[in-house]
Amino acid sequence: MAVEPGEPKGRQGAAGSALATSVEVEGVRREFGSFVALDGVSLAIRPGEFLTLLGPSGCGKTTLLRILAGLDVADAGKVRIDGQDVGEIPAHRRPVNTVFQSYALFPHMSVRDNVAFGLKMKKVPAAEVVRRVDRMLDLVQIATFADRKPAQLSGGQKQRVALARALINEPKVLLLDEPLGALDSKLRKELQVELLALQRRLGITFIFVTHDQEEALVMSDRIAVMRAGRIEQLGDAEEIYERPRTRFVSQFLGTCNLIEGKATRREGLAVLVETPFGELRVEGHGAPATPTPDSPRETLTLAIRPEKVRMSPAGEEGENRVPVTVRELIYIGSETHYLLDAPGGAILTAYAMNARVGSQGFDLGKAATAVLPPAGLLVLDD
């Protein structure tokens, strides 16, 4: 996952300039007619950070990227890059570069001319252009295609050219709009690793737009999950996955069981919640809306990831045990995915490691017990 193991992701960028921000977005709003693309987005990005904007299409992530690039203008709000308000600075004078979704390579220019374009626009001396282009072509391993036209390149090669063409300008921030979206999954994974290594090596702030949750988890220092023009949750991969704050975040990243209930009382840090499965003890973190004893009967949504659900033999008694029937099971080797009929017509999903030798003992149509560990249950905000 991490390219340079040992160092936890996210620390490198922040080190050195702990207080500085690379990009600061403040209350940015953008409307297209009656459609609100961005509804007051605020975001602070650290220098050298790999930040991913993750969300379904239409959530505003590309619009935000275009506003950062200067290709679109916010109706309200401020954008600062390296502390400088860029509201009045046109796209061609901003210290950012973009890798476009469709690559947008100049079709009539060779690979070399595509990569050299930014430097030529800046009137860099010809000898230096040649030197820097050669170095960049080597860096992204496209030197052998230098004289080809974009039409003669494969998707992966075009992607490298687009990356080289942007990076050669040594931008303060690189914006990437679903750059791997058009590639097949194998190439995609390879390029993810390369892109990360490159980012670590160059120390440039990357803002990466994707709708692929796995890609977001693999690549990012932090992820901003967007929905309907707002940032729903911002945090590192583990935080977003383990402690989603809303239904949307819990469902958009991976699979999540949602259980409706009413809080009855608390016991120390734990909350007891009345649900169709009986009373559940909830100890998970990331539950800021945890009810107080003063308002004990608040309606809540609980969330638990399928891999946190433990499968036990039928008839097991105890805390947070739910009697279930195996409705469907998908055996995928190292683990088995269970779809369980739970009380009240609910369906629970459980992913269990196939740790036992031989049969796991939970067969189709048979009764079992699902254990929902208190620490694995979260209270969502909505």
Added chain:
Amino acid sequence: MAKKGAKPGLEIRFGERLTPARQAVRSALTSGPGILWVTVFLLVPLLAVIAMSFLTRGSYGEIGLPLTFENYTRLAGFGAFGFDPLYPLVILRSLVLAAGTTLVCLLAGFPLAYFIVRLPPRGKQIALTLVVIPFWTNLLIRTYAWQILLGPESLAAKVASALGLAEAGRPLYPSLGAVYLGMLAAYLPFLVLPLYSSFEKLDWSIAEAAMDLGADAPRVLRHAILPQVLPGMIAGMILVFIPAVGQFVIPDLLGGARTVLLGNAIQQQFGASRDWPFGAAIAFVGMAIVMLGLSFYARTAGKDSEEALL
């Protein structure tokens, strides 16, 4: 294509292998009418014109032998009374008029095509219809209409005199400006329509990429937009240039002073002067110049123009 081992019962309809005889029938049926059309209406008349240009005009305008190059030497300026650059000038004047018209149409048509393509879909339809509407009227009538629009009592004339650009109570034609205005009105659609279709296909993300990489507006135009619309632009320029070379009605009606151009020179030879062989020579030379220009473009500029722009 039918595979060699294909079973006889399994007939492949598309691209089936035909016997030579059937192949011949099929080609004759498909391309025959086209070839016939081109032969009867283009090739034969063209050859007739070329052949005629080598014949001699008799005293009463009849055409006959002997074969001669005299029509061409006369056209080159070497007539019965020594060198006279009249006809070379006619050709040059026509080429200048056509080139000027192309330039004027380009200067007006490029922004217009760009403007239309940025309109909402309904606006595009209306704008394109407005571009085409003048074609519903005969060219001669349209040109006479310009005489009225530029006449002494016209709004344009009053505005021009108020601005001190023209004498009050005088028409704005005949003048060179009026000629180019008339040419522009007549030929603009030929340039706007192909250019518009190029703009319609334009990939704006490439323009954005250029902007993102530090190109200001003029350089975005030059490096990202122009290379993409160049084919449509050149097609439009050719469509304007070719008919403009032979145009003489507009210069006649709006330019006054009956300047001799290729078009009316040919008309005169075939008409009043009754010198068909000489008229044929003028027609053929005019056509040859245009053809040579185009083939020169196709060979060199066609390939390199995009790169030459960079």
